[in-house]
Amino acid sequence: xSNINGKVxxxxxxxxxxxxxxxxxxxxxxxxxxxKPLQNDLIxxxxxxxxxxxxxxRNRFPYLGNGQVKEDLKYDYLLFFSxxxxxxxxxxxAFSAVLSNGLNMIWRxxxxxxxSVPVTPFKAYIAQVQFDTDYYYTAYPYAAANDLKSxxxxxxxxxxxxxxxxxxxxxxxxxxYLNFVLQVQAHLGETGEAPVVS
Amino acid sequence: xxxxxxxxxxxxxxSPIIDDERATPSHDLKIREYLATLPTGxxxxxxxxxxxxxxxxxxxxxxxxxxxxxxxxxxxxKYLVFESNCDSDMESYLRGLAASVPQHLDAIWSHCVxxxxxxxxxxxxxxxxxxxxxxxFFFAAVNxxxxxxxxxxxxxxxxxxxxxxxxxxxxxxxLQKEFAEFMRMLKAAPVPRPGGQAPRRDxxxxxxxx
Amino acid sequence: MSKLxxxxxxxxxxxxxxxxxxxxxxxxxxxxxRARSLIxxxxxxxxxxxxxxxxxxxSTLNIAFTHLGLVALDLPDATLLTFPVEFQQGMKxxxxxxxxxxxxxPEHWDECWRTCPIHAWIGVNAQSSQALDAASADLKxxxxxxxGATIVGSQDAAAVVIDGKPTTxxxxxxxxxxxxxxxxxxxxxxxxxxxxxxxxxxxxxxxTGELLxxxxxxxxxxxxxxxxxLLASNGTxxxxxxxxQNLATFRAYLEExxxxxxxxxxxxxxxxxxxxxxxxxxxLSPDRSDPSIAQDPTRSTNFTFGADPGGTxxxxxxxxxxxxxxxxxxxxxKLIDRRRITRRGLPYGRFAAEGExxxxxxxxxxxxxxxxxxxxxxxxxxxxxxxxxxxxxHLGNEKDxxxxxxxxxxxxIVQGDTTPINPPFICGNLPNFVELRGGDYFFLPSxxxxxxxxxxxxxxx
Numbered sequence: 001x002s003n004i005n006g007k008v009x010x011x012x013x014x015x016x017x018x019x020x021x022x023x024x025x026x027x028x029x030x031x032x033x034x035x036k037p038l039q040n041d042l043i044x045x046x047x048x049x050x051x052x053x054x055x056x057x058r059n060r061f062p063y064l065g066n067g068q069v070k071e072d073l074k075y076d077y078l079l080f081f082s083x084x085x086x087x088x089x090x091x092x093x094a095f096s097a098v099l100s101n102g103l104n105m106i107w108r109x110x111x112x113x114x115x116s117v118p119v120t121p122f123k124a125y126i127a128q129v130q131f132d133t134d135y136y137y138t139a140y141p142y143a144a145a146n147d148l149k150s151x152x153x154x155x156x157x158x159x160x161x162x163x164x165x166x167x168x169x170x171x172x173x174x175x176x177y178l179n180f181v182l183q184v185q186a187h188l189g190e191t192g193e194a195p196v197v198s
Numbered sequence: 199x200x201x202x203x204x205x206x207x208x209x210x211x212x213s214p215i216i217d218d219e220r221a222t223p224s225h226d227l228k229i230r231e232y233l234a235t236l237p238t239g240x241x242x243x244x245x246x247x248x249x250x251x252x253x254x255x256x257x258x259x260x261x262x263x264x265x266x267x268x269x270x271x272x273x274x275x276k277y278l279v280f281e282s283n284c285d286s287d288m289e290s291y292l293r294g295l296a297a298s299v300p301q302h303l304d305a306i307w308s309h310c311v312x313x314x315x316x317x318x319x320x321x322x323x324x325x326x327x328x329x330x331x332x333x334x335f336f337f338a339a340v341n342x343x344x345x346x347x348x349x350x351x352x353x354x355x356x357x358x359x360x361x362x363x364x365x366x367x368x369x370x371x372x373l374q375k376e377f378a379e380f381m382r383m384l385k386a387a388p389v390p391r392p393g394g395q396a397p398r399r400d401x402x403x404x405x406x407x408x
Numbered sequence: 409m410s411k412l413x414x415x416x417x418x419x420x421x422x423x424x425x426x427x428x429x430x431x432x433x434x435x436x437x438x439x440x441x442r443a444r445s446l447i448x449x450x451x452x453x454x455x456x457x458x459x460x461x462x463x464x465x466x467s468t469l470n471i472a473f474t475h476l477g478l479v480a481l482d483l484p485d486a487t488l489l490t491f492p493v494e495f496q497q498g499m500k501x502x503x504x505x506x507x508x509x510x511x512x513x514p515e516h517w518d519e520c521w522r523t524c525p526i527h528a529w530i531g532v533n534a535q536s537s538q539a540l541d542a543a544s545a546d547l548k549x550x551x552x553x554x555x556g557a558t559i560v561g562s563q564d565a566a567a568v569v570i571d572g573k574p575t576t577x578x579x580x581x582x583x584x585x586x587x588x589x590x591x592x593x594x595x596x597x598x599x600x601x602x603x604x605x606x607x608x609x610x611x612x613x614x615x616t617g618e619l620l621x622x623x624x625x626x627x628x629x630x631x632x633x634x635x636x637x638l639l640a641s642n643g644t645x646x647x648x649x650x651x652x653q654n655l656a657t658f659r660a661y662l663e664e665x666x667x668x669x670x671x672x673x674x675x676x677x678x679x680x681x682x683x684x685x686x687x688x689x690x691x692l693s694p695d696r697s698d699p700s701i702a703q704d705p706t707r708s709t710n711f712t713f714g715a716d717p718g719g720t721x722x723x724x725x726x727x728x729x730x731x732x733x734x735x736x737x738x739x740x741x742k743l744i745d746r747r748r749i750t751r752r753g754l755p756y757g758r759f760a761a762e763g764e765x766x767x768x769x770x771x772x773x774x775x776x777x778x779x780x781x782x783x784x785x786x787x788x789x790x791x792x793x794x795x796x797x798x799x800x801x802h803l804g805n806e807k808d809x810x811x812x813x814x815x816x817x818x819x820x821i822v823q824g825d826t827t828p829i830n831p832p833f834i835c836g837n838l839p840n841f842v843e844l845r846g847g848d849y850f851f852l853p854s855x856x857x858x859x860x861x862x863x864x865x866x867x868x869x
Binding site: 005006008010012014015016026029032033039042043046048049050051052053054055056060061062063064065066067068069070071072073074075077079081083110111112125128129131132133134135136137138139140141142143145147148149150151152154155158162165168170171173174177181184187188190191193 | 200206208210212213214216217229230233234236238239242244245250251252253254255256257258259261262264265268269271273274275277279281283311312328329331332333334335336337338339340343345347348349350351352354355356358359362369370371373374377378381392393395
């Protein structure tokens, strides 16, 4: 029962929203999805493996009959599930420092959101709305998002080198090999265990 | 398509948990107990069934009261959240789970309202569909590689680093020969098992997983 | 922001004294009342941040306390509990978190760090050994008169003297002491490159609250601090670490590996550290040291890594790039502004110049002290994430080549290009060049706070 598996942390958060605000958020997400450059900062922060927001309207909680009591809620809910690398503090510090506008844009519609700057009240809010993971699986616990991206770069460069290697002279190969090394030299970090957090 | 990002699918399932006052321990606690001892590494059901990059199971007890002037309200059921980042589409993924690890699915979801069991695959799929919530926005750092491709690439990365380190300053002919041999061995190496830990190192360099 | 009252802040925080010798004494208190009477006697001796218009004093004195020390001084529980968790635990308990395992684990530390609870640190810096001994003797007399504390440990340190002059070299032969951050309101000779990077490429001082409690920090708020305000304001936290240097191993390793490196031994060492021995940053001068840069304050710390994303000038994992990434993570320097520390300290042990025989066993190294408003967010973060780990630099689990706790298995990659004197090069089987031999976390109070502690007047609310 842990939020952490290897190098990745599973954060779950649920925040209430007044239903009329939900529509604004849907439009914002639509724009964010379709205007790709807006996602650049998120991509460059490079410590999120996967993240999702799920708007759960108050009348869309699954109802399967069979004795289940139907929900009767005033608020819509925004669920947030993140799979990120690094510590809880590091994650929130980084977002507060460089992506505060984006965070505000998404969470300002949630009740009592204090804003993502300054960071201490923001952390207090997250601690309040976060709930813990019961079971967390990752196919590659020893690899962070950066490791994954690097690994794919190395694989691709190696495949290219291998294709050429079949048909070159040793000198040509030595050249191609040097170029290969230069391509991958910043992507060879060893994978392994994450630093201990507590 | 918000559930899909590239080749990765963001599956969000919210299953209402049976609320039975006579059950001791209650159904949500039984789920928690089972999940507490379920392996999260190579023996995980998600390592055995194909296609899961990252997945989590969370018992959501209630919504959270953020304080006045917000209204206090409570859920009438608890929900089991299943969030998965997987290869392929929802149906193939769930079929894979039902085929490989039905006993775990049953052990967990039998505590949920209306769960038909994994034996009847169509009923199982219908049940999951009725519990599916659409992912509104799905972000993926790498959205175009399968689990197998990823594990292979990680293995390659490690092998390449070792190869380069051991072949510095080598003459061209020998380098080319040894490279060919290296590629042969790498291609023949089995795909590392999903959920596995990194290869052991002799000296603990300071890291501990939970 | 309000002007700093230098007379209330311990001088050690505001500036490095540049005095050539030092002695660090570690005290243990037995009885709160007697300990407090000792502090009362010390109050007017503590060196403040006041400027030395009449020239440097013969010696200086500063004092700091561990959490155990504050407990021993009988501060109220309600105050003691408001100190940050990592400070309450002390550095020994944090070993797993900051990577002090294997050769660096507490079981290898010097005896006084392993066994006795240490309550206070007294730092005496002096112009000469005579002045140092005189100041120590005075202190010992005070201790006897008040019976306020026992000395359970003592550490001497001194600037390396070459050709009769004190230098800022450390034992591996490198000029040290660059890059201490500039803070708003702290007067010192500032240099471009020490502060934070602005969007237009200029450098500005960091918020005062990154160093001193009670002032706004880079996150736009007052840093988390113990209560009451008066106890915390103008104070800071200090991390003390005794870092033993394995000089023989370092020299042997370089000798062995440089034989295969196209750039030569001096360049390989510079690639490890990010500066040449004389301090020239390799980012500015990748092929040779350059005194015109190293000795020019407008240039010696004035560089960024944005134009070198591939690490071909300064390797991505080099020491200075790891501990002060500047703009290497994007977003100007926003991701690192709250991860800066102020370093103080001196080398200890006999200096052996290049060519002189030296062994690993000989007692030599550096006394490393880091000052910061928040130990876990600043020092511990850098140690845990940037020295003993490499993910932020996209280097996976690789550790700092110089300081990392490698255990014989470390790897360092020198990124290169197609020129023969700058080839890509992998150094494997890195041993521990530096080993931790002890240390702890201390709170360095303001003069006002010191008075409150001395008179037993700390009131939580």
